[in-house]
Amino acid sequence: MVSTNLKANTNIQDTSAAKLADLRDLMADYDLDCYFIPAVDEHLNLSVPAAKQRRAWICGFTGSAGDLLVGKDSAWLFVDSRYYEQAELQVDPGIIQISKLGLEGNLTLIETLEKLAVESAEKSTKIRLGFDPFTVATELYQNWVKKFATAEIELIPIPENLTDKVRSQNHWKTAETLPAIDADPIFSLPVSLTGETAAEKLARVREAMQKANIDVLPITNLNQIAWLFNLRGSDIPHIPIFISYAIVTTDSAFLFTNPERISPEIKQELRADLTLLPYADYPHTLESCVNLPNKIRVLLDPKHSTAGTYQLILNQQEAQFYNIEIVFESHPVEGMKARKNPVEIEQMKSANFKASRAKTLTLKWLTEQLENGNVLTEFDVKETIENFYQQETDFQTLTFRTIAGAGANSSIVHYGTPSPEITLKPGELLLLDSGAQYLAGTTDDTRTVSIGEPTALQIEHYTTVLIAHINCAMQQFPKGTTGVQLDAIARAVLWQQQLDYGHGTGHGVGAFLAGHEGPNGISKSVQYPLEAGMVTSIEPGYYEPGWGGIRIENLYVVREMPSKNGTVWYGFESLTYIPFERKLINVDRLSKTQLAWLNNYHASVVEKLEPVLDAATVEWLKKACAALG
Numbered sequence: 064m065v066s067t068n069l070k071a072n073t074n075i076q077d078t079s080a081a082k083l084a085d086l087r088d089l090m091a092d093y094d095l096d097c098y099f100i101p102a103v104d105e106h107l108n109l110s111v112p113a114a115k116q117r118r119a120w121i122c123g124f125t126g127s128a129g130d131l132l133v134g135k136d137s138a139w140l141f142v143d144s145r146y147y148e149q150a151e152l153q154v155d156p157g158i159i160q161i162s163k164l165g166l167e168g169n170l171t172l173i174e175t176l177e178k179l180a181v182e183s184a185e186k187s188t189k190i191r192l193g194f195d196p197f198t199v200a201t202e203l204y205q206n207w208v209k210k211f212a213t214a215e216i217e218l219i220p221i222p223e224n225l226t227d228k229v230r231s232q233n234h235w236k237t238a239e240t241l242p243a244i245d246a247d248p249i250f251s252l253p254v255s256l257t258g259e260t261a262a263e264k265l266a267r268v269r270e271a272m273q274k275a276n277i278d279v280l281p282i283t284n285l286n287q288i289a290w291l292f293n294l295r296g297s298d299i300p301h302i303p304i305f306i307s308y309a310i311v312t313t314d315s316a317f318l319f320t321n322p323e324r325i326s327p328e329i330k331q332e333l334r335a336d337l338t339l340l341p342y343a344d345y346p347h348t349l350e351s352c353v354n355l356p357n358k359i360r361v362l363l364d365p366k367h368s369t370a371g372t373y374q375l376i377l378n379q380q381e382a383q384f385y386n387i388e389i390v391f392e393s394h395p396v397e398g399m400k401a402r403k404n405p406v407e408i409e410q411m412k413s414a415n416f417k418a419s420r421a422k423t424l425t426l427k428w429l430t431e432q433l434e435n436g437n438v439l440t441e442f443d444v445k446e447t448i449e450n451f452y453q454q455e456t457d458f459q460t461l462t463f464r465t466i467a468g469a470g471a472n473s474s475i476v477h478y479g480t481p482s483p484e485i486t487l488k489p490g491e492l493l494l495l496d497s498g499a500q501y502l503a504g505t506t507d508d509t510r511t512v513s514i515g516e517p518t519a520l521q522i523e524h525y526t527t528v529l530i531a532h533i534n535c536a537m538q539q540f541p542k543g544t545t546g547v548q549l550d551a552i553a554r555a556v557l558w559q560q561q562l563d564y565g566h567g568t569g570h571g572v573g574a575f576l577a578g579h580e581g582p583n584g585i586s587k588s589v590q591y592p593l594e595a596g597m598v599t600s601i602e603p604g605y606y607e608p609g610w611g612g613i614r615i616e617n618l619y620v621v622r623e624m625p626s627k628n629g630t631v632w633y634g635f636e637s638l639t640y641i642p643f644e645r646k647l648i649n650v651d652r653l654s655k656t657q658l659a660w661l662n663n664y665h666a667s668v669v670e671k672l673e674p675v676l677d678a679a680t681v682e683w684l685k686k687a688c689a690a691l692g
Contacts, residue, residue, distance in 0.1 A: 080158050082121045085229045086133055095193040095219060096183070097176065100131040100226055105197040106285045107369065109579075110300050110463075112244040117198075117226040124153045126477060131159075132172060134179065141172050144565025145476040148608060165565070173210055180215045189215045196220040197371030201363055201391075204370035220374065245306045245321040245342065249296045251329050252575070256502060258406025261292045262336050264399070268311055271395035277362045279352045280395075282309040284367040286576045287396040292318060292333070295575065301463050302577045303500060308345040309337075312352055319345040346375055353379050358386040364394035366581075397582050400573070402596040407504070407574040408620055411598060414504030414575075415618055415638035417458075420672055421451035421499070422508060422641050427683045433487070433514065441467045441481035444495060452499035462498030462507050462578040469493050473511070474612035476566060476604075489515030492611040498578055507578050507600055508639045509616035513647050524605050525613050525647035530556045530657060531603035532615045535568060535585070535635075537660045539624055542631035546589030553585070553603050564604040572598045572618055595633060597621045615643065640668040642687040650691045662690045 090098050104115040109127045118124065118131045122140060126149050129142040138159045142150045150161045162169045170178065180190045192211075196204070207218060254260055268291065272280055282288050285304040289295055296305025307320035316337035322330075325339065333339060340348060353359050353376055361376055373389075380387040403411065425448040432439055444467040452458055464479035469487050472478050473494035487493055491514050498507035511528075513521060535553035546569070553568040567586025570579045582591040585599060593599065602616030617639035624632040642665060650658065665688035673681050 079122050079155055082229060083133060083138060083158065085232065086121065086225060087135060089225045089228060090133070090135070090193065093193055093219065093221060093225075094191060096135060096190045097179070097192045098133045098225055099172075099192060099194040099199070100133065101198050102126070102128050102130060103198055103200075105369065105371070106283055106306070107198075107200055107367065108285060108299055108302075110302055110577075112298060112300070112306075114244050117224070117230075120230060121226055122154055122159055124150055126150065126153075130172060132175060139172075139175055141175075148475050149477065173207075176211070176216055177214055180211075184215045189217050191217050191219050193219045193221050193225065195224040195371075196222065196374055197369045198224070199370045200366060201368045201370055201373045202365035204373065205365065220370065222371070244298055246324060247297045247305075248324050248326070249294050249305050249320070249329065251332060252293045252295060252502070254293075254406075256406070256410055256575070257293050258404040259293075261333070264291050264293075265311065265316060265336055267399060268395055269313060271399075272311070272313065272362070275362065275390070275392065275395075276360055277390060278313055278359045279349075279361045280311040281349055281361070281363065281368065281372055282311065282394070282396065283369055283372055284364075284394070284397070286573060286580060287367070287394060287400060288318070289576060290400040290573075291396055292337070294329075296324075297460070301461050301500070303459060303575060304577070306342065308342065310345075310349060310352055317348055319343075319348070349375055350379055353387050358388065360388045360390055362390045362392055362394070364397065365391050367394050367397065393582065400576070401571055401580065401583050402594055403574055403598060403620070404596065408596060408598075411504035411572075411574055411618075411620065412638055414499075414501040415506045415508075416640070416671065417455035417501055417503075418452065418499050418506035418508065419640040419668075420675060421455060422448060422495070422497070422510065423668075423672060423676075423684065424451050424680065425495070426510065426512065426642065426687070427680055429493075429512065430683070439487045440483050441469050441472065441485045441487070441493075442483035444487070444493065445481040448495065448497050452497075455499070455501065457502040459500040459502060459575075462500055462505055466494065466496035466509075468612070469514070470611060471609050474606040474608050474610065476606060476612070476614075487514045490518065491515075492517075492521060492613065494612055494614055496614060496616065500575060502575060504575050505573050505578055506639075507572060507616065507618060508641060509602060509614045510641060510644065511613045511615060511647070512644045517647050521611075521613075522647050522649050524562075525615075525644065526649040526652050527556055527560060527562065528603050528605050528613045528615050529643060529648060529661075530653065531568075532601055532617070533653075533657045533660050535601045535603070536617065536619065536637070537635075537656070539632050539634045540593070542594075542633065543592050544633070545592050546583060546585040547587060549585045549593070550587055550589070553601070557603070557605065562605055564606060566602075566604070568603055569599045569601045572600060574598075593621050593633060595621050595623045598638065599635075601635070617641075637664065637667070640671045642668055642684065645687065645689075645691070648691065653692070658692045662692070665690070 100118045104111040126146040132139045141162045143164050183190050288309045289304045295303040298305045310317045319342045445465045467481040468478040470491040473492050494511045496509035531553045550568045569585030571583045573580045583597045604614035606612035619635035622636045624634045
């Protein structure tokens with residue numbers, strides 16, 4: 064039975080209809096037929112501060128992805144397969160229709176709008192779609208413009224966010240007090256952790272700008288800003304970044320945030336490299352940077368800039384006396400951030416070593432508790448792993464809300480509310496996906512374990528997922544190989560059994576930044592090549608509602624391999640050292656190569672962790688990692 068504590072706050076659930084009614088009143092003031100409420104904030108973050116959780120506030124759904132469309136009489140929530148179960152638990156289907164993307168008969172956002180447009184055209188009217196342009200990616204906005212060019216859909220950008228306006232009304236104010244989103248201190252990282260000063264990074268960025276003949280580079284992505292200036296904050300849950308904008312020109316740099324939370328010492332450090340301005344000064348300063356008599360070329364990354372920023376530049380471009388060219392390319396900082404330098408790689412090794420020790424200690428604790436007949440809950444597991452994380456030096460926060468799903472809950476991909484009422488029962492699986500942020504770096508790993516003796520089907524599926532993981536992890540690949548190619552290698556063993564999983568095989572990971580970062584990844588959609596220094600997860604899985612789920616995840620850094628033919632070849636070096644679940648492995652299904660990889664990996668786990676564990680734990684670890692076959 065799926066945990067009922069996954070449901071959103073009852074107060075939110077009960078008042079969704081009233082909130083939607085208030086929003087529809089505002090929509091009428093703007094003569095809107097629909098209003099778009101995305102999961103993201105003004106910086107396109109999926110993890111957002113409480114004050115920016117607009118979609119969750121109005122409909123109750125707390126998943127990190129999934130957009131809401133509100134019409135005059137109906138509303139639609141669009142979610143992918145990771146959130147099918149969660150959406151059903153959190154959203155009232157009587158007032159909001161759940162569109163499960165990828166399933167037959169479930170329409171996408173665009174298909175829903177086009178259907179509404181056809182119905183409206185029969186009445187000789189257009190559909191007016193309202194949205195906050197600062198919460199819509201430029202790429203999405205451009206896609207809308209193309210898709211709706213011949214449809215009876217009119218795009219209505221409204222700078223005033225209507226959800227915020229509803230939320231600020233007096234009768235909602237009495238129910239909550241929203242914290243400030245830009246009050247906590249910002250701190251700087253030393254070069255011993257970053258491997259490069261902010262001045263050196265700015266020089267690299269300007270070199271890239273010069274090669275591309277770019278004069279102005281707006282930066283709206285918070286991870287890019289934090290990385291570029293070696294600054295960190297705590298405005299976003301679980302990600303050490305801060306609310307800000309930045310602009311880099313050929314001879315200037317600007318950082319827009321709340322100046323009051325930056326210490327005099329850091330201001331002094333920054334003074335030589337950039338100008339610090341209030342957050343609200345971003346639009347005016349951007350307009351000033353492009354309002355020059357000579358021709359100005361501005362780079363916008365369609366994926367990481369907002370339609371709001373795009374429109375600010377368009378408005379200046381349309382003025383007769385400004386010669387502005389907008390260049391749509393990938394942001395240079397994104398690739399630089401993804402390719403970790405040697406210092407960052409060593410720091411990521413250090414952070415993931417700490418996380419590996421914490422999870423290994425948790426698995427030992429779990430084994431002993433169950434062997435002693437103690438009753439454990441999901442919440443007990445969550446508390447234990449988080450306690451072990453915090454005992455490691457330089458712990459900052461979690462990378463995300465710990466996922467500790469037992470039994471049927473293990474099939475909920477992003478199950479982030481471990482229950483004190485759901486116990487671990489013999490014959491079930493426990494999926495433990497967790498991570499911690501240390502000053503040295505970001506961590507993320509997953510283990511699936513068997514409670515008691517596993518069933519034949521559990522062993523079968525676990526072994527399949529393990530083979531998928533091993534096949535990807537031991538794969539060598541030539542320079543230029545993309546994430547989509549490696550994704551297929553991992554999935555092949557599942558596809559042979561007509562099985563699959565709805566999430567990507569891997570995602571990029573930041574250096575004391577976001578647990579999910581681009582541009583690299585391993586999935587069906589990532590066309591960006593993997594390069595040396597990039598860190599990625601490898602995490603194939605299998606999920607069956609009501610039965611349970613399996614996921615096996617390590618982090619790896621891409622390394623250049625010795626070449627035999629002059630071609631550059633890459634491979635994966637593990638950052639994660641945690642035992643796999645021996646009793647769920649059917650050794651007979653592993654090839655000699657796969658078995659050798661597994662035994663070598665387990666030998667490395669013992670070698671890495673033995674020096675930092677007590678004798679009893681080492682004895683347990685050696686049994687957990689004993690050679691198979």
